[in-house]
Amino acid sequence: MQLYNKLSKEELKEQLEAETFKRKTISFYRYVQIGEPQEFRDNLFQTWNHLNCKGRIYIAKEGINAQMSIPEQNLDAFFLQLNNIAELKDMPIKWAVEDNGKSFYKLIIKVRPKIVADGLDDSAFDVTNVGKHLNALEFHNQIGKEDTIVIDMRNHYESEVGHFEHAICPDVDTFREEIEMVVKAFDQEKDKKFLLYCTGGIRCEKASAYLRHHGFEDVNQLHGGIIAYAQEIKQVGIESKFRGKNFVFDERLGESINKEVIAKCHQCGKPCDTHTNCANDDCHLLFIQCDECREHYNACCTDECKEIIALPIKERIQLRSKFHDKYSKSQIYRQRIRPKLQEIRIKAKG
Known part of the structure; x- marks a missing residue:
């Protein structure tokens, strides 16, 4: 019974490059109670390895956080299997905006204390008391309005290559730094409307609950994050208010949302977002x-x-x-x- 990768990085990359079929990159997460994370993890690895899935998945007692690459011919089997797991049934899926099929070269599934390393003490506040979920159009229409504060809940290297118009992008390295900075910086403006966003929405779940715990009254979050926003805005033909590239945590390191380059090369200063x-x-x-x-x-x-x-x-x-x-x-x-x-x-x- 194989529960881990046995090939080297070089061998795995060679196999990926030699593939003649297409892959689709997806992401999903859910906060849900998982009784035996290790057993849950091992079962997923066997099934997804059999379907030739690649990706990076974190399992914890609090849920699952997954970014994956799946062969097109195995998509139906994958989603059938996903729906057969009670904890993962009817999972909302986010599809990559730009996808070359080379986002991951191996399957990694790890058991961790949390599905996002946020550095927060979950026992100190009600993590279920989250903000209001806004769909892409609702979030889009609220940007730029008076007494509305848009906050990028990602790290500096993510927001540097792409962010929403009017967004405040703290220059931080960790989620813990950012959330504490936001609470302190806007302590006197808790009555304003706050719009939070991140890559896929998962960080905003904790961030919105943390802000509400500290007395922020009108906390809202972009449901599905930047990935869902880009897809939904494109479908209705509205010009994106997200400028630049969405940083992603896989081999691509980014996907362009509106084809605009807003960052600069750190060495010569010319326009670049690679x-x-x-x-x-x-x-x-x-x-x-x-x-x-x-x-x-x-x-x-x-x-x-x-x-x-x-x-x-x-x-x-x-x-x-x-x-x-x-x-x-x-x-x-x-x-x-x-x-x-x-x-x-x-x-x-x-």
């Missing part, structure tokens, strides 16, 4: 890089990283060991990675 990870694995910084800078810096974020990846592997290992022995992962981010990102972003803005 995210990449620094080729120096000991840095692996996520940043925006144009094709010309990618060639110049050898896919690295700085000259320092470019020099490091040019070193013999033995010297790189020695540098890595020395650095990681001295600092924890959180220290590495706070002391090196985050300041480096801020520096190159400021440089790009001129």
Whole structure:
């Protein structure tokens, strides 16, 4: 009984590239009580692996959060199986806006304490007391109205490449930072109408409940998130109020909503919204890089990283060991990675 991937990353990617059929990328989530998350996870892996599904799925006692790639010929079987599971029956599905079928190269299903790492103490507030769900048109029509505050509940690297008009986009790295910042920043404006949005809607479930817990009166959230908004607005032929690209957490790293590029290369400042990870694995910084800078810096974020990846592997290992022995992962981010990102972003803005 296979419950985990057994092939290497390279082998899995080769298999994906060799496929002659099309895939569809979907996402879904649900807060629902799951009694035995590990057993639930193992059963899903067997079934979805048999259907040649790829993706990243998190299971917890509180529910499921999934982003998946499914062969077109197996879609009917997949949804039939999904509806046969009581906890997942009649699941609302969000379809990718731009889909090349290469969003995931392997199937990963993990059991976690939460389906979103929000850093919040769920016992401290009523997580079911969420805001009002607005459909795409309702959300669209409310943007720009007086005494209405639109807040992007995503991290800075997501909102930098795309966001709604009039949206406030906090420069934060984590959901926990953002939600606490919002509560503090708008403490004197709790009587106004708040519109929250995120990628697929899941983060807004917790965010809206947290704001209501802290006395915010009129809290609303975009049902289905940016993904659902893009699909629904397109269907009715209305010009999108979301500008730029929707960042996604898969191999694509983004899907354009209105074909507009609103971000800049972090190294030269030219219009660009292509995210990449620094080729120096000991840095692996996520940043925006144009094709010309990618060639110049050898896919690295700085000259320092470019020099490091040019070193013999033995010297790189020695540098890595020395650095990681001295600092924890959180220290590495706070002391090196985050300041480096801020520096190159400021440089790009001129």
